[in-house]
Amino acid sequence: MTAVDVERPIPQPTLASAEFWASGRDGLLRIAHCRTCDRWAHPQRAICPHCRGRDIGMDPVSGRATVAGFTVNAQQWLPTFPAPYAVAIVALAEDQSVRLTTNIVGCEPTEVHIGMQVKVVFEQAADDVWLPLFEPDTDGQAEPTPLPEPENYRERLRPRLSGTSKFEDKVAITGVGQSAVGRRLMVDPLSLTVDACLAAVTDAGLSLDDIDGLCTYPGGGGPAGMGEGGIMAVEQALRIRPTWVNGGGDLPGQNGSIMAAMLAVASGLCRHVLCFRTVWESTHSALQRSGQWHATPSRATGMVEFLHPFGAMSAANWIACYASHYFHRYGNAKDALGAIAVVARDNASANPEAVYRDPITMDDYLSARTVSTPFGLYDCDVPVDGAVAVIVSAVDAARDLPSTPVFVEAVGTQIMETLSWDQSTLTHLPQSLGPAAHLWSRTDLRPDDVDVALLYDGFTFNALSWLEALGFCEFGGGRDFIDHGRGIAIDGRLPVNPHGGQLSAGRTHGYGFFREAVLQLRGQAPGRQVDSPRVAVVTAGGGVPSGAILLRTD
Structure with missing residues (x-):
């Protein structure tokens, strides 16, 4: 996929995000930057999530990043966005905790991999919107950025209140x-x-x-x-x-x-x-396909403002990016996913309320059509x-x-x-x-x-x-x-x-x-x-x- 061969859903810039979407006007990617603690954040800029300072501006970054998760989407979600294409989560070189959902362009989708070094390239989608896409970084001018490490989330566990009944x-x-x-x-x-x-x-x-x-x-x-x-x-x-x-x-x-x-x-x-x-x-x-239910096209807003413009139309795409990172870190678990699907269908075969009750085999699972790698139909x-x-x-x-x-x-x-x-x-x-x-x-x-x-x-x-x-x-x-x-x-x-x-x-x-x-x-x-x-x-x-x-x- 090139950077210009699709018609994308356009994000609706808000008072908070307008400067981000317009930052590509001069070819520079700008991210929210706290001038108090020198940390970066995305997408919000109301308050620094690290020091809770309020002196935040939109400052340019290098535009270099590392692919931390990806999926090759094979499902035709939109008639104007032909598959296949690669949706990726990229971690910025300046701060691995700051990531963008994007598309990897300038190479075949099958060439995308975890750890791939990429750099930003912009596509103008509207008068006020430049979409940050990423292409392979072959300049060799920067050291490869390591992958983000898992958060120590357990240190945030709040203790149960003592002396109170549940x-x-x-x-x-x-x-x-x-x-x-x-x-x-x-x-x-x-x-x-x-x-x-x-x-x-x-x-x-x-x-x-x-x-x-x-x-x-x-x-x-x-x-x-x-x-x-x-x-x-x-x-x-x-x-x-x-x-x-x-x-x-x-x-x-x-x-x-x-x-x-x-x-x-x-x-x-x-x-x-x-x-x-x-x-x-x-x-x-069914009502939509028959024309009985009419949906008016609109710009991408809310949670999907930073997802839909890149063809990440479904949770299948979003979660598949996580599955790819899991496979990279812990080993390919495709057969484990297949076992979950096969056991579910085996259980459903005995449930008179289940929608699908015909058993499936691991061969059926593996040969099913791809939806968004590594996910297939089942x-x-x-x-x-x-x-x-x-x-x-x-x-x-x-x-x-x-x-x-x-x-x-x-x-x-x-x-x-x-x-x-x-x-x-x-x-x-x-x-x-x-x-x-x-x-x-x-x-x-x-x-x-x-x-x-x-x-x-x-x-x-x-x-x-x-x-x-x-x-x-x-x-x-x-x-x-x-x-x-x-x-x-x-x-x-x-x-x-x-x-x-x-x-x-x-x-x-x-x-x-x-x-x-x-x-x-x-x-x-x-x-x-x-x-x-x-x-x-x-x-x-x-x-x-x-x-x-x-x-x-x-």
Whole structure:
């Protein structure tokens, strides 16, 4: 790919980023620079994250960098951005902790590698935008820049408050419910939500009149295909008249909404909170393809301002860059990713609710079409339509209900890594390491006490990251732990996603893992049931932010 043969999404410069996007006007890359401590930062310039000084300007850098992570994208996300092309995270020579997501141009995508020395070259995309791309640095004028080392995130772990009771001990999970889940159901998403909510209320042995709280993710402001309209739409439908509501995306993963409900119940504000999560991505995509749903093109804003202009349109691209760095540091783990996919499908074959139930082999996995290296088709989860609901109750109220309660042992929520898709740790899924460490600080249980793991698998690498982050094995030890699938099978040392996960059962965005954990602990799993589990761990969040929950039977 050359620097001029594509039509890219254009970023929307903001009051904070306009100078960055315009810096290529004179051929110089400019980055936020603290004049107090002489450190660099990207992308924000409101305050120095190192010394918290406010004397920050946009100063030129050499434009030289090192490829720290990359992926060769093979998926045609945009008609004007032909594949294949290389998306990369490059670490600047001046400061390895400052990185840009970009494209590597001036060479074949297959020539890009970790540690490659590159230099900036600009492409003007609009009157006010010069995109910093990078090409191989063959001048030999600078010493090769070493790769960024992993952050010592554990030094940031906050100790548990002493002398206080745990809010987790005050709540229980009393009901779970799920609507129909499938591909292109062409059903109103609010109807799916209502189906799941009514099922959860019935499962708990409650009535709608008992529900005094509503909680959801991401609320009414989420993108099309990712919700039913939030609290307003569901309250208008059910007329619960709650004493407390919550909906938003800035939570510790999708299941952070369930944690928020726990806090409301533990505080005494509510006794029974109905939590819900609805997706209809499959139907939304079908409506777009048929022309029934019209989307107006706009400039890239918010989180994707620094991603979409480089064709990094999907989490597949963003997370694949991390997988490449993991492979470079710890060794190629492609067969471990394949084992995760094969075991997920094997588990799904016994789950009547799963979307895809036909078994696959390692040969099937390896021969599947490439999406974004090292990810192929079976590394990616399945967009579906469906809703899942969960009831969080006060623990004293739960004991009077006919349902079997599941109790909460601990949550992991602390942000210990940089909240970013390219400035954070490069070795594992962003925001898996911090919440995992925080989880174990709130309990006396250890990884060996866990009987079943429900690990977010938006991509196979996500599940591998969570395995290592949670301490089931050392960093880089996931391949041996998985043991060609034997280690994570239903009768292995740690059964993982016995319902098939999102890779085969369908992407219900975190809530499906929570429901499966509850059913497993009750002995009511619809597919493969683990033998007498007492402790389950659930993770959610396909990146930033994320969270973890430890559940138990008694």
